[in-house]
Amino acid sequence: MIQEKELVRGLSTAEAERRLKTFGLNELSHKKRVSPIIIFFSQFNDFMVWVLMTATVISGLMGEKADAITILIIIIINGILGFIQEFKTEKSLEALKSLAAPTCKVYRDGNVQVISAKNLTLGDIIILESGDRVPADGELVQCNSLMVDESLLTGESVGVNKGLGKKESNLYMGTTVLKGKGLIKVTQVGMKTEMGNIANLLQNIEEEKSPLKERLESLGKVLVFICLGICAVVTALGILRGNDLAEMFLLGVSLAVAAIPEGLPAIVTVSLALGVSRMLKRNALVRKLPAVETLGCTSVICSDKTGTLTQNKMTVKEVYMNERIYNVNQEKLPSNPMLARAFVFCNDTNYNFGEKDVEKALYGDPTETALIKLFFREIGALRGFLSMSHRVYDIPFDSSRKMMSVIVKENGKETCYIKGAPERLLERCSHIYEEGKVKTLTYQKKKQIISFVEAMSNRALRCLAAAYKDSNLERGEDLEKNLIFIGVAGIIDPPRPEVKDAVLRCRLAGIKPIMITGDHKNTAYAIAKELNICNTIDQVMTGEEIEVISDKELFSKVQKTRVFARVSPSHKLRIVKAFKKNSNIVAMTGDGVNDAPAIKEADIGVSMGVSGTDVTKEASSMILMDDNFATIVAAVEEGRTIYSNIRKFIRYLLSCNLGEVLTMFLASIFYLPTPLAPIQILFVNLATDGLPAIALGVDPADKDIMKQKPREKTESVFSRGLTEKIMVRGSLIGVCTLLSFLVGIHFGFDLNTSRTLALSTLVMSQLIHVFECRSERHSIFEIKFLTNPYLVIAVCTSITMLCLILYVPFLSKIFHTTALTIGQWLIVLFFSGTIALINSVYLYIKVK
Template identity: 35%
Template sequence: MPEEPYPSPHADRAGVGLPQREADRRLAEYGRNEVGRRRRTPVWSRVLAQLRDPLILVLLGALVLTLAIGDHPDAVVIGFVVVVNTSVGVTQEVRADRAVEALSAMSAPIARVLRDGVERQVAAMEVVPGDVVLLSEGDIIPADASLLESSALLVDESAVTGESVPVEKGTGGESDSVLRAGTIAVHGRAVGVVTATGAASTLGQIAALLDTKTGTTPLQRRLAGLGRILALVTIALCLVVLILGLARGQSLEVMAVTAVSLAVAAVPESLPAVVTLSLALGARRMAARHAIVRRLSAVETLGSVTMLATDKTGTLTEGSMVVEEVWTPRGAATLTGIGYAPLGEVRLRSGAEEPLAREAVRDLFVAAALCNDATLSAPEEPDGAWTALGDPTEAALLTAAGKAGIDHERLVRERPRIGEVPFDSTRRRMTTVCRTPGGDVQVCLKGAPEAVLTPGVLAEPAKLLEDARQEAARLANDGYRVLAIARTTRAQAPADPQTAESGLALLGLVAMSDPPKQSAADTLAACRRAGITTVLITGDHPATAAAVAGRLGLLTGTHPSDVGSHGHVAGRACVAGKAEAPDQQVVTGGQLAAGEIADLTRVRVFARTSPQQKLEIVQAWRSQGRVTAMTGDGVNDGPALRHADIGVAMGHRGTEVARQAADLVLADDDVATIVSAVKEGRRIYDNIRRFLLFGMSGGTAEIAVMLLGPPMGLALPLRAGQILWINLLTHGLTGVAMGAEPASPGAMNRPPRPPQQHVLGDGLWNRVLIFGALITAVSLGAGLWAEHRGGTSWQSILFLTLLTAQLGLCLGLRERLLTWENPWLPAAVTTSVTLGVAALYVPALRTLLDTEPLSGWELLPALLAAVLGLAAGREGRQRRQGGTLRET
């Protein structure tokens, strides 16, 4: 039950709020405060989308033809392939949507508002424009609002703007007084009046950019082109066979059945099943890596990606502030460790005076822990993570104090706070007064260097102040957030704590940042080896963006003067028209808005960008024919995630908007999974091309045998049933098993295939013709040899030889011949050989297929054909591999 309303202490200062009756009226007028969720796609619509696939349409046409001629067995096989392909695709989409829904959580289910002069808790969706909302530390802001009053308010806006550091909010001077829906108050208190809800809010405006993704994936475009070509070529060749057969005196019924059988043989009807199996296996592998595939085609699309646009905060970085460097007048130190766990080391720099420097560092962190309002919580489970409540900057200071061996809880018990001056945007510093065990008082102060390193605050020599300012400037230039910390001890507590902010001793400087994830550098290096261009797009400060880019190797070829002591790189603005190397550019959203950048694809780092600008950057790359991927976790990433060829969202840290806009959700937020996904995509595409090479070589050979056999004296080389049986054994179980072949060892050491390249491009057409000609020659040679000897079994010999030559080629095209990574393929080939031989000796099959049993020596051509097919496949694969390596 909801709590009873009680008089609010804010009522007198902020007014009485809206009357409940007026709030109800506005709710009816403006609607609920929620961004409309997308309607669920009905199952029938998903089924129709699957059936619109070009190759499925070709198969449906073949199904109609086989039913028309009464070939029910083959009709059953084709229908089975269509049903399986459609069922797997629809099932995967439905399961993925359910998995994403399981990750979702309402952003702000409850809001505190003033209604009729009393404070009430209402559902966030019932907040209306004009409501007075009350905010405290940890609250999610339910709607856009304007501040009426605030006290030391800091708001985490990273989900909306990409800014990694909490933003100060206030009502006076130049302070930012705008509150955005979906952001979080991490420190302080505030009262605001709601200015926009629902679709009119910041979240709603971003959601408006999330219209349904249009267009097709690279794989779909390539297969659509293939389907059109196959349909035209198949119809033309089958008409030729029909006409030539009628010209030789064959009956119309026999040649019609033969032509339709050739049509079925020429169309690789197992291709949809191969594609679906490959994608499903890829999705299963990705699920094992904590990645949820929302669309099966997304896995393959990653394999075709040529450009990766990535967000910074929470994607490439840890998403939490960490103290990395400390400077004191007696020496400097670095700290190890990530996250809020107080686990790591304080390592003194060379030249520091032991133990004076270590004592100075400890004194600094004692003061930082006392001048602090954040709290850390240990994990409830052994493998859980430490969490923080409060300002992330203050939480980072507590973590660093723990690494220095300071027990915060014991410290605050021994030195209780008796006075404080909160941080505000005007003073840019915070002061606390604590009672020491000896009865004295200790004044601790922290703040921005420019607000602390002044003679009015510090009682230090001018030389020391100048050294500290230079060190602060160096650290800031390296992309760090820098704080100065000072302290003094006095006999009596000051009447006003603010009067104690003078005559302090400088303890030193702390430099903190949101560090890159340990896996991020390796991930981006793997992308470079794979020929993928990486672009960083963030709403953060240019210097911060440049620093992270430098540490991750995105800004290569920079001048030594741009690189800080820890690999940080100072941002440099790109000026339009300058012939600056693309990887040296750091461009801001302001420059984009001013139209200073003519070609967005020449820039590698973007900072201070809006959601609309992120979308424009992705669209600029797509307009050049590049296959784009976008990773992100915030609301501000949603439009770009939706419109990229593939969007990848963080599942744990990511917002609901980002997850719903994405095609792939990384449940563990591990950016390294993207590399695995790219490898999976390339494996899938390689297997599709491998199957096409195998299936179309066999289909080409079957048509060529039927065209060339009669002029050579073989009146009707193959009967319709024999053609369909070969097709069933090669394109059926064997062809589908090819979809499970492992990835090539060099898959990630070659550039992605050009987006405009046909699925049979890069020499595959030539190889189809070469292998098809080889199988044709071997099969016709065996048939002519048997016919020349005067036997009546020449057609059965040709039938078995044509089958085994194709199966031998299938094994020869494997990435590694002697491997059990895909045991299904050798098992399928063995089964197909067995069924092929059974067609000659099982009476029922002999009657159905009109074959004759062969003697031992008559089986030799089939055996030799299998060996030749195997050898040809291995030779072609090795030549192709050598060409690929040379290209790389």
């Protein structure tokens, strides 16, 4: 048996590092990462690329070597751009996975430390509590009412009770602590654990696909067939008119490559990944990519109060004892050793024994540390009394009981101390401790205490009562009966200063902010009113009220309720279901293991990064790294922005592709010369489709994006007039490109010059259109150009590329272009800019 001193000391840092080198990291072998070389060459493993390369070879064999080399260069450049996108996405997702890695509490150098689970090694002493995931295989060395879910390994859903010195004393990586607490000594790590035996199964789990990406992939397949059909028609009509067979074949392939938005799903993934990275900078870690889409639909945010809406910096402000309330900041508390002992001993605060300053030495639940800070001085030797050796038995806090009990041994005598919700403790008390004497607790005295508690709650104080018992200390349910009431501590947790503004932003965005708390109704109402979450006490509902009504009645009541007080985790699940039944998209926060069902039921499950348990994090879609409500609102805004940006580049890509196809199709229908050479079509695909589309994916949000109502979850990405915008603008691009070509023919320009006019008009139309796509509600005149420098750089790059193939003789010869004069540029700008100008003026007038 491990000695007590060794138990709380754990390994030294030096010894832990030595063992890590010997036994390796505590992690399962990862799926082999795809090398950058394979990622690069996979960019060319595409049907359209192979067709284009075949056409290039044919073109080269027929003597068009310059065209063949140029097309090959374009293919390689496109491959490099695709590689950069995919490689950056992989890196981003890897970084996010590492940030989401589990942590655990261990004893190192005599102190409790929170470390990454992968840095555990043999001999480490791990502290386990309800809701924790066991990070390595180990053997119990100390436990109290410990029950573990081992269904991951055994398939049995019934929890297993653990104990010392028996078969059930072993714990295994990946299992979950359902209740109780304990210490385990690590016996196996990494691939040598029981979990290591099924590691290969874990490697085969595929990443979740975004529903939007799946829909766009389906759309892409439809567009492929449509575009291939049009390209076949263009090619056939050209051949029938007597055009060169090889040239028309290359034209058809080039048009197909340019017209088919094969990169659309990839750009969606890149946009989502970049959005996830931006969210991380705002302290929101997204665990599941599809959650980003759902965030933009959120219409209800159900949030815990403590630590999320408030600062989680608890201080005791008032204390009730001896028939009166004492203000801690204004008067000295009279001596009450039983009250001090109850709040200090019945407490799970951790203590850094190497730190002399008590303020810095304490860490753990803020409510419990606040009690320690106020009452420890009356006891004295805090270090000794906080040691586990003085606690001989305990019943951990349970959200349904709302109490915690411990039996402490002092000077050979055992005493039970209890703390919890005042109304729950009063039910179990038969006596009261006042001014050093134990008296009978009468019904009138109970009513008086309840009135004092209500008054404290009305001042937004969280009230915790204390009681004790020094006889009949039978282990079990009877332990918490016939108690002696001592007093109540009123603890204040002020609201976070940024939350009030976040609540206002929610309201403007059509989102209902809902507070859910275990606190007293009056305490919850006082905080909620200060934050403008609710206006009247009628908007507050308690767990007791939820308990006695049906789901149908709850469904009706949640529509007007803004605060739920004194609720249990089972109530949270019913609340989420009721809101969802009301056709809401619900985001739900939680930290405890019992919150996991409600978090999983919610459309967006949000766990606490600081105070959340491993089980809750596992069930959630998003983790708040700072436990802050304002971070949820920021994530919702980011989710809306990402979805908006996806619509932007869908609008841009499909409009441009439609314009290209329509230009060639109309020319074929009207028996006109082909307005664009194959190499020019490929150039347009390179110059305008890639960089500007990606730059739209990082476009900042519209200034009024959080003033719009949440979109429906089932809403099509083409809803709200997007299809009409694509069809109209794409048609205009195609018609204007063809008209500029015809103007060139009309003025007697040669075919290359006329095609150069068409090419320049097509490119400039698309580059002007990309700025129109930045907003669906505002015109170009209202959008500041420099708010997206990446887009400006992308457009300037595309214009530079156009000028190079027009004015550099070597390139001009390859792309069959001519140097345009000022007069010819005016023709280009007229056709590319006039329609955009008219469209912007119309939108400006319409919005105004």
